[in-house]
Amino acid sequence: MANPYDVLGVAKSASDGEIRSAYRKLAKTFHPDLNPGDKGAEDRFKDVASAYDLLGDADKRKRFDAGEIDETGAERPQQRYYRDYASEAGHAYASDSGFADYMDGDDAFAELLRRSQQARANRRGPDIRYTLPIPFVDSITGASTRLTLPEGGTLDVTIPPGLVDGQVLRLRGKGAPGTGTGGPGDALIEVEVRPDPRFERDGDDISIELPISLTEAVLGGKVRVPTPTGEVTMTVPKGASTGTRLRLKGKGAPRREGGHGDEYVTLKVVLPHPPDPALEAFVEGWEAGKSFNPREDR
Amino acid sequence: MKREEFLTRSGLEVRTLEIWLEQRWLLPAAEDVETGFSEIDVARAHFIRDLQGGLGVNDPGIDVILHLVDQLHGLRRAFAELKQGQGPLDGE
Numbered sequence A: 001m002a003n004p005y006d007v008l009g010v011a012k013s014a015s016d017g018e019i020r021s022a023y024r025k026l027a028k029t030f031h032p033d034l035n036p037g038d039k040g041a042e043d044r045f046k047d048v049a050s051a052y053d054l055l056g057d058a059d060k061r062k063r064f065d066a067g068e069i070d071e072t073g074a075e076r077p078q079q080r081y082y083r084d085y086a087s088e089a090g091h092a093y094a095s096d097s098g099f100a101d102y103m104d105g106d107d108a109f110a111e112l113l114r115r116s117q118q119a120r121a122n123r124r125g126p127d128i129r130y131t132l133p134i135p136f137v138d139s140i141t142g143a144s145t146r147l148t149l150p151e152g153g154t155l156d157v158t159i160p161p162g163l164v165d166g167q168v169l170r171l172r173g174k175g176a177p178g179t180g181t182g183g184p185g186d187a188l189i190e191v192e193v194r195p196d197p198r199f200e201r202d203g204d205d206i207s208i209e210l211p212i213s214l215t216e217a218v219l220g221g222k223v224r225v226p227t228p229t230g231e232v233t234m235t236v237p238k239g240a241s242t243g244t245r246l247r248l249k250g251k252g253a254p255r256r257e258g259g260h261g262d263e264y265v266t267l268k269v270v271l272p273h274p275p276d277p278a279l280e281a282f283v284e285g286w287e288a289g290k291s292f293n294p295r296e297d298r
Numbered sequence B: 001m002k003r004e005e006f007l008t009r010s011g012l013e014v015r016t017l018e019i020w021l022e023q024r025w026l027l028p029a030a031e032d033v034e035t036g037f038s039e040i041d042v043a044r045a046h047f048i049r050d051l052q053g054g055l056g057v058n059d060p061g062i063d064v065i066l067h068l069v070d071q072l073h074g075l076r077r078a079f080a081e082l083k084q085g086q087g088p089l090d091g092e
Helices: A004-008 A016-030 A041-055 A058-065 A100-104 A108-121 A136-141 A214-219 A277-284 A287-291 B003-010 B014-023 B039-052 B059-084
Strands: A128-135 A143-148 A154-159 A168-171 A187-194 A199-202 A205-213 A221-227 A230-236 A245-248 A263-270
Touching: A004 A016, A004 A041, A016 A041, A041 A058, A100 A108, A108 B059, A128 A136, A128 A143, A128 A154, A136 A143, A136 A187, A136 A199, A154 A168, A154 A187, A205 A214, A205 A221, A214 A221, A214 A263, A221 A263, A230 A245, B003 B014, B003 B039, B039 B059
Parallel strands: A128 A187, A205 A263
Antiparallel strands: A143 A154, A168 A187, A199 A205, A221 A230, A245 A263
């Protein structure tokens, strides 16, 4: 910023009254809200206002004159002006009274103004955004749910199967009402999938960790496994171990191109609680178990 | 935005806000003045403060200025809309 005395156009010896008067004159000329169409007005007003912040305050002026602070000591923070909002439609301060009479004529200009006002009068309502938390299982299988709106009332929402966290559903015509024949806007529903402690999703596939007993691991057998569509029976092969990964075909999320992903089941061998003395005695005498080292191949 | 946030952002005292609402210089959008303030109200409050403070305009003067400025913005909006939909003029 230039020297504040130059900005306000006053001498260094100017009185407080002269400075205030110079500021008022310039501010009336350059205030952005009194010059809505002049882009340069904001910068000029900022300079004038900053200069007055400095010279209009006796203490700051004294310190500036003494060289203790420079002309940027009174920098103003960024400000949004009324003009930045006022030319938008649909606010309480909007006024047509400056040109309403021009709409009465039968010339092309009046016709354009009338059409423009009609378009404004028949404007589509705005979209409204909502957030809808849903259970993990519903995101895979699909569901129907009812959303309670913060402003009162409810909205019935159909969750399509295979939906992912953050996906936005559009309900046409369920947004805010429009004006005239404009019609309502849409409801945009962002779906928030609540995690399920049993399942993890990876694309179209689902994974799950399934605890099995030592007996099931050693001898194999049939176990019940949860899937998003209910429990199914799965065969654990003989000699299964913690970390063995089995696939349940088609039990994942629906694919866009048709069909379903898979559910992957990772087994986790769990010993009995409390420890069984007979098992302990068996392992004590189990020679082959002592010589087997599962870390050998690492 | 809530009333307290509006008061902080605009730098107004409660009593001043009440007077400005009575004068209809500020027209919060919602019926509930506790929550109905928006960015345009904050910007308008700053404008009125500039007029009253630095520019030394008295209350009747502010009434006139706000009325004229709102008309000016109405005109600017109409011009902008005409400019956007200037199709009908092209053929004439």
